Amino acid sequence: MVQVHSQTKQASSGRKRAREYGIRIGILPTGTHNAITDVQGVKVGHVTLHIDNSIRTGVTAISPHDGNIFQQKVPAAVYVGNGFGKLSGSTQVTELGNLETPIILTNTLSVGTAMEATVQYTLDQAGNEKVQSVNAVIGETNDGYLNDIRGKHVTKAHVLEAIQKATDGPVQEGNVGAGTGTVCFGFKGGIGTSSRMLPQAVGGYTVGVLVQTNFGGVLQIAGAPVGERLDQYYLSPQLKKEKESRKTPGDSKSQNTKKTEDSDGSCMIIVATDAPLDARNLERLAKRAMLGLAKTGGIAANGSGDYVIAFSTDPALRIPYEPSQPTQTVTLLHNDYMSSLFMAVIEATEEAIINSMTKAETTTGKEQHVIEALPMDKVVKILKEYNRLE
Numbered sequence: 001m002v003q004v005h006s007q008t009k010q011a012s013s014g015r016k017r018a019r020e021y022g023i024r025i026g027i028l029p030t031g032t033h034n035a036i037t038d039v040q041g042v043k044v045g046h047v048t049l050h051i052d053n054s055i056r057t058g059v060t061a062i063s064p065h066d067g068n069i070f071q072q073k074v075p076a077a078v079y080v081g082n083g084f085g086k087l088s089g090s091t092q093v094t095e096l097g098n099l100e101t102p103i104i105l106t107n108t109l110s111v112g113t114a115m116e117a118t119v120q121y122t123l124d125q126a127g128n129e130k131v132q133s134v135n136a137v138i139g140e141t142n143d144g145y146l147n148d149i150r151g152k153h154v155t156k157a158h159v160l161e162a163i164q165k166a167t168d169g170p171v172q173e174g175n176v177g178a179g180t181g182t183v184c185f186g187f188k189g190g191i192g193t194s195s196r197m198l199p200q201a202v203g204g205y206t207v208g209v210l211v212q213t214n215f216g217g218v219l220q221i222a223g224a225p226v227g228e229r230l231d232q233y234y235l236s237p238q239l240k241k242e243k244e245s246r247k248t249p250g251d252s253k254s255q256n257t258k259k260t261e262d263s264d265g266s267c268m269i270i271v272a273t274d275a276p277l278d279a280r281n282l283e284r285l286a287k288r289a290m291l292g293l294a295k296t297g298g299i300a301a302n303g304s305g306d307y308v309i310a311f312s313t314d315p316a317l318r319i320p321y322e323p324s325q326p327t328q329t330v331t332l333l334h335n336d337y338m339s340s341l342f343m344a345v346i347e348a349t350e351e352a353i354i355n356s357m358t359k360a361e362t363t364t365g366k367e368q369h370v371i372e373a374l375p376m377d378k379v380v381k382i383l384k385e386y387n388r389l390e
Contacts, residue, residue, distance in 0.1 A: 085305020192356025292349025
């Protein structure tokens, strides 16, 4: 049976968001929901596929505004932290500096299906009857450890449902939607979100971030070495073997040539803001989101597809499909006023990633593979030792 979760309700399990455990990341205040939907107009929808013993996948849709996005495009940019991934539509976003469809997140082998569905959704909208080219933006991570990814169980109907269900307000996190089968730092990953609000003195703008986490490295939470303390981190077996070999000189040459893949994966990062930014400064904002990933201990490994898509929701900056005049006059934020937004996106990205793990639940999937949830009882004790709890 397909389980479809509405993003307007949090899961009923005992898993909580980072702040509910007393974890505070950064210094800026959050928005009302501490979610990407705190940016006015942004909506999120999930469809979660949790079927039998082997299907653990889904779809997450992010919409920048309520209207016809194709007819009223929004300024956007893409930044590639590491390009081992399949981000459809990225070149046109980079070339033209705008976004003309909802952003869809799913698994690696469902990108084609999601693209077909998103194109059809756009063609079917009123006003698009003569449209003959659509640039659907689809992101992915590979959930093949827990999910029967080769079965390609995501259908066009699932994608359309996620788009249609998208609403504002609280966003469900953890192993839901596109995060149903993902793994992060060796623990259960998933969907996470967070937001930051700037003081009125520096514009009063909001920055919201949503992530799909499926990557590795050495987990840090609020600066504390959680991954090391939990003995779950990249290169752990190799480092331990090396240490032991120093104690036994006769065994100093390791014969282990196995490719280490436990840091590979991907992370999709979606950044929304109401600040009046064009594509150039949105790309600068997107670059800083990778610093938020780094603060959690992510290393953008060789096999990781780490992409950031940033867009502005400022209605005055929308780009009409059929402009009525050859020029457009807009008001843009000056470069000198970008630094506070940079800090906001770093903080929101870091917290969104941690939320994706604190909310995620232990999951059993394909071939009885089990990925444990981040053990919050142990994490809280570690954070207390480092004075990282309020």
